[in-house]
Amino acid sequence: MCAPGAIAALYTGVVMSCLFCKIVEGDIPSTPIFEDDLGYAFADINPQAPVHVLIVPREHIPSLIDTDQSRRALLGHLLWAAAEIARNKGLANGYRIVVNTGEDGGQSVDHLHLHLLGGRPMAWPPG
């Protein structure tokens, strides 16, 4: 059983070592696409489509697995932001939103993020 202080220290350590927290804070450079009080969006460093944007909450949330009903408004906001970016990018023909979640979902960065992919036709099923 951990003392509350130890849990807080552990959480602070996770956040401080999180790649996307560092990007949100500006400690690691990124190409900004959109930002507001709740979220930040930036270009994926390894784009899989002509448009490939990552939308993340400013707050460190590891994945969708870690969300409860207190996150409903934030999750809706991030999805709205993705649609807004798609509109601004002129993706009127369609696009794909992906949220890789956990180990089976293929998530590689443990800070919740939405992928916005567009500018080419997408195949189904995904790999």
Ligand code: AMP
């Ligand atoms: P996922 O596999 O769903 O966790 O997606 C993580 C994404 O983060 C991948 O598409 C990576 O290309 C992207 N990525 C990793 N490092 C950076 C970075 N420094 N800047 C922008 N995107 C990154």
Ligand code: ZN
């Ligand atoms: Zn983080």
